[in-house]
Amino acid sequence: MNASFAVELRGVLKEYVRAEYSVRALDNISLDIKAGEFFCLMGPSGSGKSTLLHLVAGIDKPTDGRVSVLGQDLSELTDRELARWRSENIGYVFQTFNLIPVLTALENVELPLLLTGLRRKDRLQRARTALEIVGLADRLDHRPQQLSGGQEQRVAIARALVTDPSIILADEPTGELDAAAADDVLSILKILNQRHGKTIIMVTHDPRARSYARKSSYLDKGLLGPMPGEA
Amino acid sequence: MGRHLLLVLKNLRRNKRRTFLTVVSTSLSVCLVGMLVAVYGALYARDVSEESAQRLVTRHKVSLGQVMPMYYRSRIAAIDGVRNVVPMNWFGGTYIDSRPENMFARFAVDQEEIFNIYSELKVPADQLEAFQRDRQAIAIGSSVAERTGLKLGQRITLVGDIYQFAPELTVRAIFEGPDDFQSFFHQKYLEEGLRDQPGGGSHAGVFALRLRSADDASRVAMEVDEMFRNAPEPTKTETEAAFQLSFITQLGNVKLFLLAIAAAIVFTMLMVSANTVAMSVRERIREIGVLKTLGFDSASVLGLILAEALLISIVGGILGTLLVPGVGALAVQVMGPFIPTLVLPTWGIAVCILTALAVGLCSSAVPATVASRTNIVDALRHAG
Numbered sequence: 295m296n297a298s299f300a301v302e303l304r305g306v307l308k309e310y311v312r313a314e315y316s317v318r319a320l321d322n323i324s325l326d327i328k329a330g331e332f333f334c335l336m337g338p339s340g341s342g343k344s345t346l347l348h349l350v351a352g353i354d355k356p357t358d359g360r361v362s363v364l365g366q367d368l369s370e371l372t373d374r375e376l377a378r379w380r381s382e383n384i385g386y387v388f389q390t391f392n393l394i395p396v397l398t399a400l401e402n403v404e405l406p407l408l409l410t411g412l413r414r415k416d417r418l419q420r421a422r423t424a425l426e427i428v429g430l431a432d433r434l435d436h437r438p439q440q441l442s443g444g445q446e447q448r449v450a451i452a453r454a455l456v457t458d459p460s461i462i463l464a465d466e467p468t469g470e471l472d473a474a475a476a477d478d479v480l481s482i483l484k485i486l487n488q489r490h491g492k493t494i495i496m497v498t499h500d501p502r503a504r505s506y507a508r509k510s511s512y513l514d515k516g517l518l519g520p521m522p523g524e525a
Numbered sequence: 526m527g528r529h530l531l532l533v534l535k536n537l538r539r540n541k542r543r544t545f546l547t548v549v550s551t552s553l554s555v556c557l558v559g560m561l562v563a564v565y566g567a568l569y570a571r572d573v574s575e576e577s578a579q580r581l582v583t584r585h586k587v588s589l590g591q592v593m594p595m596y597y598r599s600r601i602a603a604i605d606g607v608r609n610v611v612p613m614n615w616f617g618g619t620y621i622d623s624r625p626e627n628m629f630a631r632f633a634v635d636q637e638e639i640f641n642i643y644s645e646l647k648v649p650a651d652q653l654e655a656f657q658r659d660r661q662a663i664a665i666g667s668s669v670a671e672r673t674g675l676k677l678g679q680r681i682t683l684v685g686d687i688y689q690f691a692p693e694l695t696v697r698a699i700f701e702g703p704d705d706f707q708s709f710f711h712q713k714y715l716e717e718g719l720r721d722q723p724g725g726g727s728h729a730g731v732f733a734l735r736l737r738s739a740d741d742a743s744r745v746a747m748e749v750d751e752m753f754r755n756a757p758e759p760t761k762t763e764t765e766a767a768f769q770l771s772f773i774t775q776l777g778n779v780k781l782f783l784l785a786i787a788a789a790i791v792f793t794m795l796m797v798s799a800n801t802v803a804m805s806v807r808e809r810i811r812e813i814g815v816l817k818t819l820g821f822d823s824a825s826v827l828g829l830i831l832a833e834a835l836l837i838s839i840v841g842g843i844l845g846t847l848l849v850p851g852v853g854a855l856a857v858q859v860m861g862p863f864i865p866t867l868v869l870p871t872w873g874i875a876v877c878i879l880t881a882l883a884v885g886l887c888s889s890a891v892p893a894t895v896a897s898r899t900n901i902v903d904a905l906r907h908a909g
Contacts, residue, residue, distance in 0.1 A: 353818055353901040374822045381820020388905070392815045396535040406819045408528050453819075 299362075300461055300493040301327040301350055306359035308345050308516075319345040321516040323359070327509075329460070332487040332494045334507030342516045343497035347463050350495060351384050352376045364460055381409045385454030385492075389466035391446040393438040393453075399425060400434040403452045410457070424452035428482055444475025451482055455492070462486060464496040468503055480506040529825070533832045540805070544837065547801045551841025551884070552848060554794035555877050559849035560856065561787045562873035567866060568773050569780070573766050574703070576645045578739040582768035583732040583749055586759040589772070592728040593758045601732060604748050606741035611638040612712060612729030616692075618683040620673070625859060629669045630707035631683060633715040636662070642735045645702045652677070652698035660714050662697035666705025670696075690718035734762075791880060798888035802834050806892040813896050814904025827897035834889030835882065842881025846874055 308320040319342040327333045337343050348354035349361050352368045361368045364383055371379055393402045403421040412420070425431055428448040438446055447467060454462050464483060468476035484506050486492045496507065504510050512521045537544050583601065585591035595612060602610045614633040621627045636657045640648055648656070648664065656662045665675055675681065679696045694710055716727050736745055746762040753760045763771065773779055806813075813826055821829075846869070853867035869877070 348902055351818065353905075374824070377817065377820050377822035380818070386818050388815070392811065392905075394532075394535075394812055394815070396539045397532075401531070401535070405532075405816075408532070409820050409825075414528070 298328055299326045300329040300331065300364060301325070301495065302360075302362040303346075303349070304360045304362075306346075306349065306356045306361060308342070308349065308354070309357045318516050320349075320356070323516075323518055325511070325518060327493065327495060329364075329493055330487070330491050331509055332484065332507045333496070334504050334510040335495065335497045335513055336499060336501075336504060336510055336521065337497075337513035338499055341513045343499075343513050344465050346513065347465050347495065347497050350461075351386055351463050352380050378409075381406060381457060383459050383461060385457065385459040385462040387447070387450050387454050387462065387464040387467045389469040391438070391443075391450045391470070393446055393449055395438050398435045398437055399430060399441065399449045399452075402438070402449055403456050406453060406457045420456055421452070424456040425449070427455070427486075428452045429478075442475070443471050444478055447471060447475070447479050448482065451479065451486075455486060455490075459492070461493045461495065464494065464498075466498055466500075467496060468498065468500050473502075476500070476502070529829055529832070533829060533836060536805075536809075536829070536833055537836065543801060543805070547798065547837050548841045548844065550797050551794060551838055551881060552845040554790050554797075554884075555842045555845025555881050556848040556852055557790050558787055558880055559846055559869050559873060559877045560852060560867070561783050561790075562876050563849060563853050563867045563869045565780070565783050566868065566870045566873060569770065570870060571766070571769075573764075574645060575739075576643070577765045578742070579736045580642065580765040581734040581736065581742060581746055581749070581762050582765055583734065583760050583762040584730070584768070586750075586761040589730065589775075591758070592730055593732070593760065595727045595729055597753065597758075597760070598729070598732060600752060601734060601749055604745055604752070606737050606745050607734055608737050609638050609641050609735040611635045611642045611733050612731075613639075613733055614712065614715060614728070614730045615687070616683065616685065616710075616715065617687045618685045618691075620681060620683055626672045629666070629673070632707065632709050633712045634709045636664075636709070636711050639664075639709050640700070642733050643702070644735075646700045646705065647702055648698050648700040652700075656698040659695060659697055660711055660717075661692070661694050663694035663708055663710040664698035664700055665696055665708040667699055667701045668706045669708055670699050688715070688719060689722060690715065692718060731768075733765075791884060794884050795888050798834065798838070798884055799892070801837075802830065802889040803892045805833070806830060806896045810896070810899060810904050810907040813899055814901050814907065817899075817901045817904070823897040827893050830893035830896055831886065831889050834893070835885040838881045838885025839878070842878045845881065846877040849873075849877070 303323050303325040306320055306323040307318070310317045310319060323346065335343050335346065345354065349356055350363055352363070352371070355369070366379065368376065394405065397405070400418065400421050403424050404417050407417040407420060422431070422434065425434060428451050430445060430448055430452065433441060433445060438449070441449065462483070467479050467483070471479060480503055483494050483496065487494045496503065498504070510521060512519050585593055598610050598612055601607060611634055616631040616633050618631060620629070640646055640653060656664045663681070669675065675696050677696055677699065680693065681696065682691055682693050684691050692710060692714060734745065736742060742764055749762040750760050816826060849869045853869065857867050
């Protein structure tokens, strides 16, 4: 296990078994991602990108192989320990934002801090700071339905970084956004990587997004390979 | 859980109409349960006053429909420990018509002794004297006066149904007391009215006994019944509270009846509440996946959903309990003589709140458990 790697996957296999059929989403994947990296995983829809991200986040388990994140073998943790570990180490940005509609932007960002021992005053202060970082200091009391798609995604990024995690996982973060909003979001992720030292792992099938990352790989039919045309 | 309260409250405001209707439904159900508890309390768990504890009631051993000869009175009065004995005959009959406000208990009694036996019934001295002096006098309780509008000096006619006699009476006294939805007129007047009829009226439906001490109750009751054990009209003597209870049991298994209604209400409340919680959880499967991705563990998710259901239940339970006194007062107005008071006893408040809490817990246990165990990836893929 190498301490300089944020993520180490060894021989990871993920199979979804149903009554009538089984699907191999990931096939013997081995992958190292360095700490502080902005890593982009590309591939067509259904290639297994999100599945790989779920394994790194510890919200799904591999059928076979080992997933080690920040030096922690995730298979050694119970569900309860895994939840706690995730709250401390992982920030997650979804394609569809997944903000809680009844909460304001500030309350949505405060949500992960409810799991910490912080007092409400400190929680709100940290949530405000996170929203300032993503440029939404003037939208604290807006509910998700009062925000544009790009603003919603920025709130989601603020929610992902408010606990100061080492790794931010972004699952198609620009998938629902227009070009301008997508550029804003990608720029924020780049800043988080460059200025704040966060390891960013982004899966996307948007070729423009790749230009923001320092390293990229291509996943197709569950197999890792070089980017098409770069072999 | 305190730090999650904000989330719980916000979730309850997600669908305000549904939350409001669930609270209203819970309130009404708890209010109904409270009313049943109050009825149970009025029938079975009334506080026995000091005066009541000193009273016994002697009736025919076979049934209340059979009467006892009047000479029993002097025999009973001779027993050691008995202070007063008064014969009482349920007259029944109709005053004007059978509307609830005109229905009140009517007894033919010994006018000299009745207020000695029931000393908690207070009547002004001049009215008592007027009542005792006038053979055609009737003394009515203040609740009767209030509901019927009868006043002192007013003449009324009762049309008998048990007895073929229509006493013409004058209101001479209005008494007050804990059980004042009744009236008394002279036994002698009844006897006169029935003089020419077979059997006459010189008998007693029951004898009310006032003892010197409540401690003598069981001994005196045994002595009375032993005295008439081989007589043509054997007796059954019991405390006033037991007599009232035996009167109620003639209606059937009232306890089972009340329990069955309460169970039906609670079951309906449970179904409504369970459906609401299940619907609420189903709509939020994806959000539950998000919460778990953020680091909320299964126990936290379970707690959040249980807390929502319990909060609705407790608010509904409190509101429902608060409704009981008002609805009880309304019911007494309608029921009148059948249930003179409907008050939720202290233990009844606990029953109402605990029922609401139990319903909240039971209705949310399954949906909350299912939600807490939901696989994160499946939840995030949920389209609902």
